[in-house]
Amino acid sequence: MKTFLPFRHPLVLVSLLVVTTVLGIALVGPVIAPHDPLAINQNAVNQASSTQYLLGTDEFGRDILSRLLVGIRPTIMVAVISTLIAAVGGTAFGIIGAYSRPVMAFFVMRAVDIMLSFPAILLALLAVGFWRSGIASLSVVIGIIFIPQFARVAQSATLQVIRQEFVEAEHAMGARYLRVVFKAILPNILSPLVVQGTLTIAAAILLESGLSFLGLGIVPPEPSWGQMIGTARGYLNQNPMYVVWPSVCLAFTVLAINILGDALRDHLDPRLREN
Amino acid sequence: MPGREILKIDNLSVAFRTEAGLRPAVNGVSLSLVSGEILGLVGESGSGKTILSLAAMGLLPQNAVVTSGRVEFAGADLLTARPDVLRKLRGKRISMIFQDPMASLDPVFRCGDQIVEAILLHERMTRRQARERALELLQKVGIADPARCLRSYPHELSGGQCQRVMIAMAVACKPDVIIADEPTTALDVTVQKQVLNLLRGLNREIGAAILLITHDLGVIYEVADRVAVIYHGDLMEEAATADLFAAPCSDYTKALIASMPSASAPQSRLPVITRDGSGMISSAAEDRPAAKPKPAINGASEPLLHIRDLTKSYWVRENALATPRAFRAVDNVSLAIPPRSTLGLVGESGCGKSTLSRLVMRLIEPDDGAIEFDGRNLISLGREEMRAARRDMALVFQNPYGSLNPRQTVTDLVAAPIDIHQGGRDREAAVAKLMDAVGLPRNAMKRYPHEFSGGQRQRIVIARALALKPRLLICDEAVSALDVSVQAQVLNLLQDLQDEFDLTYLFISHDMSVVRHVSDMIAVMQKGRIVEAGPAGEVFDNPKAEYTRTLLSAVPKIGNADPIALEAH
Numbered sequence: 001m002k003t004f005l006p007f008r009h010p011l012v013l014v015s016l017l018v019v020t021t022v023l024g025i026a027l028v029g030p031v032i033a034p035h036d037p038l039a040i041n042q043n044a045v046n047q048a049s050s051t052q053y054l055l056g057t058d059e060f061g062r063d064i065l066s067r068l069l070v071g072i073r074p075t076i077m078v079a080v081i082s083t084l085i086a087a088v089g090g091t092a093f094g095i096i097g098a099y100s101r102p103v104m105a106f107f108v109m110r111a112v113d114i115m116l117s118f119p120a121i122l123l124a125l126l127a128v129g130f131w132r133s134g135i136a137s138l139s140v141v142i143g144i145i146f147i148p149q150f151a152r153v154a155q156s157a158t159l160q161v162i163r164q165e166f167v168e169a170e171h172a173m174g175a176r177y178l179r180v181v182f183k184a185i186l187p188n189i190l191s192p193l194v195v196q197g198t199l200t201i202a203a204a205i206l207l208e209s210g211l212s213f214l215g216l217g218i219v220p221p222e223p224s225w226g227q228m229i230g231t232a233r234g235y236l237n238q239n240p241m242y243v244v245w246p247s248v249c250l251a252f253t254v255l256a257i258n259i260l261g262d263a264l265r266d267h268l269d270p271r272l273r274e275n
Numbered sequence: 276m277p278g279r280e281i282l283k284i285d286n287l288s289v290a291f292r293t294e295a296g297l298r299p300a301v302n303g304v305s306l307s308l309v310s311g312e313i314l315g316l317v318g319e320s321g322s323g324k325t326i327l328s329l330a331a332m333g334l335l336p337q338n339a340v341v342t343s344g345r346v347e348f349a350g351a352d353l354l355t356a357r358p359d360v361l362r363k364l365r366g367k368r369i370s371m372i373f374q375d376p377m378a379s380l381d382p383v384f385r386c387g388d389q390i391v392e393a394i395l396l397h398e399r400m401t402r403r404q405a406r407e408r409a410l411e412l413l414q415k416v417g418i419a420d421p422a423r424c425l426r427s428y429p430h431e432l433s434g435g436q437c438q439r440v441m442i443a444m445a446v447a448c449k450p451d452v453i454i455a456d457e458p459t460t461a462l463d464v465t466v467q468k469q470v471l472n473l474l475r476g477l478n479r480e481i482g483a484a485i486l487l488i489t490h491d492l493g494v495i496y497e498v499a500d501r502v503a504v505i506y507h508g509d510l511m512e513e514a515a516t517a518d519l520f521a522a523p524c525s526d527y528t529k530a531l532i533a534s535m536p537s538a539s540a541p542q543s544r545l546p547v548i549t550r551d552g553s554g555m556i557s558s559a560a561e562d563r564p565a566a567k568p569k570p571a572i573n574g575a576s577e578p579l580l581h582i583r584d585l586t587k588s589y590w591v592r593e594n595a596l597a598t599p600r601a602f603r604a605v606d607n608v609s610l611a612i613p614p615r616s617t618l619g620l621v622g623e624s625g626c627g628k629s630t631l632s633r634l635v636m637r638l639i640e641p642d643d644g645a646i647e648f649d650g651r652n653l654i655s656l657g658r659e660e661m662r663a664a665r666r667d668m669a670l671v672f673q674n675p676y677g678s679l680n681p682r683q684t685v686t687d688l689v690a691a692p693i694d695i696h697q698g699g700r701d702r703e704a705a706v707a708k709l710m711d712a713v714g715l716p717r718n719a720m721k722r723y724p725h726e727f728s729g730g731q732r733q734r735i736v737i738a739r740a741l742a743l744k745p746r747l748l749i750c751d752e753a754v755s756a757l758d759v760s761v762q763a764q765v766l767n768l769l770q771d772l773q774d775e776f777d778l779t780y781l782f783i784s785h786d787m788s789v790v791r792h793v794s795d796m797i798a799v800m801q802k803g804r805i806v807e808a809g810p811a812g813e814v815f816d817n818p819k820a821e822y823t824r825t826l827l828s829a830v831p832k833i834g835n836a837d838p839i840a841l842e843a844h
Contacts, residue, residue: 165678169739172636173692174665183691187682270723271681 012263018256026073035063037070038221046239055245058228059235062221064245071223071246078139078218079204085143086204087197090150091189095181097151098158109155116148120207128216138216142204153196157189191265198261202254225250281484282308282331282369282452287344289326289335297340300326302508305344308452313478313485315499315516317492317531319758320729323508324488328454330354331486332371333361348452367397370445374457376437380429386440387425393444412443416473434624435466439473446477454486459494463623463785468829471498490758492535493831496520504528530558534763536792537832541811542770545763545792577650578611579779580635580747585609585644587627587634604630605641606803612796614746615773617780619794619811621787621826627803628783632751635781636670637661648747666696669740673752675732679724685710685735686720692742709738712775713768730761737768741776749781754789766793787830791815799823 025032034054041061048056055064097109124141131137161167162185170180208218209226218224225246232243284306290297301323308314318324329335331346333353346353349368351360373379381389390409391402398405406425413421416439429437438458445453455474459467475498478485487499495502495516502519504511504527511525523529530548532538539545546558585608588601604627612618622628633639635646637653646653648668656664669692672678679688687694689709690702703720710717713734724732733753740748750769754762766789772778784790790797791811798808799820807820818824 165672165674166680168633168638169670169672169678169736170691171638172665172670173695173739174662175691175695176662179695183683183687184680188680269682271725 009263011259015256015259015263018252019260022072022076022253022256025069026076029069029072033063033066033069035066037062037066037223039063046235046242048239048241056239056241058239058242059231060221064228064242067223067228068225068246068249071225071228074135074218074222075205075208075225077135078142078208078224079201081135081139082142082146082204083197083200085140086146086150086200087193089143090147091154091186091193093147093151094154095158095185095189097155099162099181099185109151112148112151115144120145120211124211124216133216133219135218138208138211138218141211141216142207145207146200146204149200150193150196153192154189157192158185161185161188187268190268194261194265194268198254198258201257202250205250205254279310280307281310281348282486283347284327284331285345285347287327287330287346288342289323289330290340290342292338292340297342299342300339300508301330303343304505304508304510306503306510306513308484308486310451310484311478311482312500313475313487313498315495315502316486316488316505317490317495317502318505319490319531319760321507322505324505325456327505328371328456328486328488331452331454332365332369363397366393366450367448368450369452369454370448370450372438372441372445372453372455372458375461376434376441377429377461379441380437382429384428385425386427386429386432386437390425390440390444390447394447397448408447409443412447413440415477416440416443416446417469418443433466434462435470438462438466438470442470442473442477446481446483449481450483452486453483454488456488457490458487460489460491464787464829464831465623465825467494467831471831474498491831492520492532492759493537497831504531526558531759533558534760535788536763536766537788539792541792541794544767544770547764547767548760577613578647579614579649580610580612580781581645581647582608582610582635583645583647585631585634585646586642587630587639588642603803605634608644608800608803608805610798610805610808612747612779612781614779615777616795617773617782617793619790619797620781620783620800621785621790621797622800623785623826626800628800629751631800632670632749632781632783635749636665636668663696666692666743667745668747668749669743669745671733671736671740671748671750671753674756675729675736676756678736679732681724684721684723685715688724688735689720689739689742691739696743705742706738709741712741712772713738728761729757730764733757733761733765734768737765737772741772744776746777747779747781749783751783752785753782755784755786762789769793787815787826799826 039062041057044053044057044061046057046059047053047061050056053063053065055068058064058067093108093112097105097112100108123145127137127141167180167184170184205226206229207226208224209230218227220227228246229243229250232246235242284304286303286305287301288299288303289301290299304327306314316324316327326335326339330341331353333346333356335341341354348364353361380386387406387409390412391405394400394405394408395402400408409425410421413424418424418436418439424432424436424440432440458474459470462470471494474485474487477483487495489495499516501513502516503513504525506527511527512519512523514524519528520532523532527548530546533546534548536545548558585605586603587605588603590599591602592599606627608631610618620628620631630639634641641654648664651664653661653664686703686706689706690699693699693702693705706720707717710719715731715734715738719727724735727735754765757765769780770793773780780793782790782793794811796809797811797814798805799814799822800806801822807814807818807823814823815827818827
């Protein structure tokens with residue numbers, strides 16, 4: 001009987017713990033936060049760690065720990081939803097761009113190029129103009145922004161896979177288009193996509209802070225990690241730890257997701273799977 | 276100065292570090308290379324012959340451990356020599372020729388620069404002098420237009436020319452020892468003959484000793500002075516070439532020679548190398564289950580597959596600015612295969628034989644002509660009709676490593692045609708039956724392709740091809756990637772299956788002896804055209820076309836490989 005994968009690899013186990021903790025806090029964050037994350041205290045601006053404020057306070061005297069705990073939920077939701085949108089859309093575009101009639105492939109990949117050249121800020125402003133600001137619209141915008149990168153990765157991987165004989169074998173057996181895509185192509189391009197996915201999660205969290213600036217998504221004073229890092233950069237002199245805490249949280253979460261992504265990739269590949 | 280011992284491998288054992296401990300790759304092998312001779316090293320894949328040659332260059336991989344022995348060259352032990360000592364020896368006194376000439380030349384540098392580089396590394400001379408030397412060398416290795424070759428990039432040259440460039444680099448500094456690792460395996464027979472002649476000529480001329488590593492006994496017979504046979508890391512036998520082939524001493528050598536298709540009567544069952552529990556190796560040719568009589572092949576029987584005037588051209592251009600011109604990959608080809616017979620199609624690489632197989636399956640659309648399968652013209656069929664027609668024909672590919680999706684289990688792989696055409700009805704039971712038919716254990720069904728050897732994978736591919744009981748099986752170089760002994764097993768299997776399932780084969784190969792062994796009829800293809808076609812015996816014994824004669828004479832043959840003579844030993 002095989003032991004459950006994480007128990008054979010301490011690193012994977014730790015990563016799994018980190019991710020579960022983050023997800024757990026996303027659920028209960030507002031309840032366990034020691035302070036009101038929005039409460040301003042003019043007497044305690046930019047303070048270092050103390051017994052009252054464990055991780056110090058920000059430029060308005062708000063408790064950083066509470067803001068971190070409460071900020072997880074929007075951060076994680078935006079990151080996960082936008083990555084899913086980018087992964088599904090981008091992979092579809094990429095596979096069509098590599099494995100379909102040349103005319104079709106040409107137009108799909110040129111459409112991807114246009115998306116790639118479209119400034120993210122402009123897209124965000126468009127969305128703000130048409131849409132109510134919120135996590136949904138933010139996720140969609142970030143998802144669309146990351147589609148071209150997924151499409152590029154998926155396309156080049158697909159181009160390599162369809163040159164292999166087992167794809168020709170599927171054709172020779174009379175397989176239909178969708179069978180070839182789902183049985184032959186998709187499982188074999190998964191590794192680069194998983195890596196791209198873990199990178200996208202991290203990038204989406206950072207992009208979220210930039211777009212929040214434009215009033216899209218999580219509008220201040222509501223906290224989110226990306227937004228906190230963005231603001232803290234202006235207060236490096238007054239309170240250096242202000243930028244460290246959210247950055248450390250983000251770094252460890254992303255690292256854990258990366259390790260899990262790698263473990264997932266290895267597990268999905270029968271050649272790398274340990275028996 | 277013949278007879279001087281140059282390279283001495285003394286009781287060498289190499290093992291690989293794995294998670295389960297040391298796995299031995301070479302066990303106590305002693306060999307010595309005498310100046311001016313060609314020593315052939317024969318073995319099948321995984322026998323340790325490449326590891327042995329890497330050890331002789333001091334190039335063992337990181338995870339290899341030398342457990343005993345030494346490799347003596349010029350008074351130094353190459354296994355313990357310091358990197359700078361080795362660097363001075365390599366290229367200058369020991370040089371190497373690799374298997375795939377296209378892959379071992381750097382694609383972004385001109386061939387000339389690569390040769391010049393190799394010379395300048397070891398000789399004190401100006402770039403201009405080195406260039407002149409390179410030109411001379413290319414002349415010596417028989418390149419028709421050396422000046423142009425110097426300016427060319429590797430991809431602009433053919434495989435044979437690339438291998439000549441590699442050889443020129445290897446002999447550039449007049450080394451004492453040349454190690455050639457399967458130098459002709461990636462080349463066509465006619466080119467192989469030229470390269471082997473070249474190697475032998477250079478060996479005479481510059482007096483370098485050559486260690487020729489190959490799996491092909493024919494090549495050894497043609498050029499080697501002495502032969503060493505290696506099996507599972509053990510040296511089985513070492514003898515002068517003539518003695519080895521006339522009277523092989525070890526059981527393995529006997530079995531290896533016997534399993535070559537050219538050593539047996541055509542269409543007979545090939546002896547297979549078996550190893551019993553005590554490690555005894557024997558060559559066993561069990562009798563075929565009584566073969567059903569083949570229906571007589573005569574003009575009256577309606578052919579199952581009838582190809583008429585099939586043509587396919589590609590538009591190619593010499594360079595980016597040239598006007599494209601039509602290149603006829605398949606040119607007016609007509610063939611007929613009667614049911615339950617085997618048509619062998621031989622030709623060298625690039626002759627259009629693979630294109631032809633894809634055309635028959637309509638994986639490539641032909642420009643012109645007709646493909647009649649069982650009386651129906653496949654070309655007139657619509658998309659869905661063609662999809663349904665694919666039930667009756669299957670393709671077995673050359674490379675058993677590439678034609679199986681690495682992410683699927685054997686069950687899913689073999690059941691694929693059933694899933695596609697019958698919605699997966701009774702797939703488990705059908706796969707179990709197919710596993711029996713191709714001689715794989717049933718517990719293989721849950722495993723993945725990478726867990727199998729090349730021969731076993733080819734069995735999986737064949738099982739998949741048979742899943743819907745097709746009538747036509749197209750084997751595109753189906754045994755070319757396999758070792759001789761495994762090749763013998765797969766050829767036997769194909770013959771048994773033909774009897775069992777009444778199959779018709781279109782058997783495509785570059786290997787004349789394999790085609791001779793399996794075919795009832797043979798067609799010879801050159802530059803897209805069929806230059807000769809007829810019953811197998813006639814084409815081989817009495818070739819009419821000039822090209823067929825050239826091909827036949829280029830095949831390395833074992834002079835007295837008479838099956839009766841072998842059995843007598």
